[in-house]
Amino acid sequence: MKTKMTRKERERKARKELIIDVTEKIIEERGYENITMDEIAEKAEMGKGSLYLYFKNKTSIILAICDRGSRILTQSMSKVLTQEITGLEMIEKLGQTYFQFIKDNPLYFNAFSYFEGLMNRDALDESPMAKKCEENAKEAMTFIIRSIQIGMQDGSIDSSYNPKELGLIVWGASKGVVHMAYMKQKEQHMAVLDEVEFSLESLIDTFMQLVGQGMKNTDHQSENV
Numbered sequence: 001m002k003t004k005m006t007r008k009e010r011e012r013k014a015r016k017e018l019i020i021d022v023t024e025k026i027i028e029e030r031g032y033e034n035i036t037m038d039e040i041a042e043k044a045e046m047g048k049g050s051l052y053l054y055f056k057n058k059t060s061i062i063l064a065i066c067d068r069g070s071r072i073l074t075q076s077m078s079k080v081l082t083q084e085i086t087g088l089e090m091i092e093k094l095g096q097t098y099f100q101f102i103k104d105n106p107l108y109f110n111a112f113s114y115f116e117g118l119m120n121r122d123a124l125d126e127s128p129m130a131k132k133c134e135e136n137a138k139e140a141m142t143f144i145i146r147s148i149q150i151g152m153q154d155g156s157i158d159s160s161y162n163p164k165e166l167g168l169i170v171w172g173a174s175k176g177v178v179h180m181a182y183m184k185q186k187e188q189h190m191a192v193l194d195e196v197e198f199s200l201e202s203l204i205d206t207f208m209q210l211v212g213q214g215m216k217n218t219d220h221q222s223e224n225v
Helices: 007-030 037-043 048-054 058-080 087-104 106-117 122-126 128-154 163-185 191-195 200-215 218-223
Strands: none
Touching: 007 037, 007 048, 007 058, 007 106, 037 048, 037 058, 058 087, 058 106, 058 128, 087 106, 087 128, 087 163, 087 200, 128 163, 163 200
């Protein structure tokens, strides 16, 4: 049972949410590279010293944005597993949910990428917010693996695969597809991306078709024809 927050705790949480809101707006206007603690404090209408009582640096605020985005995403993904559909259909729905979320919220995708770029830094080992981001990522992976296991049980997914390994492939490939699409939008990117005409939507459609066909249990399909 959750304990009721005190007034002081509620006020502190509200102030932290305000700081995150303000930072998101600044990032949407000018990108992650151009934010400063001074501007965040000014936009949040608080002293810089007060800001440091809530977040010790820019990285901690961006990790909070990552946590917020990943929580929203995992909540949407969790709803897929409550539907009365096959495991293969769940995988397709999870993919659609992820891609739609990224399309609607590119700021959060960039926050995820920022977090992953920090993964090798020892400082993150002591960051509670980084651990929350990691826990959210693990939860999303659990949804993918569980859907695959359900599909193997209901016969819609080929059971010869290792569900955890297959889940990792789906998760990693999904991130790669989105990364390529966003890279093409930037001025500096690999020349090979200019040699192929594609959009995020076209990549997603092709990827989802490949994923669905690749893990489909063809014997189960023929039994239902």
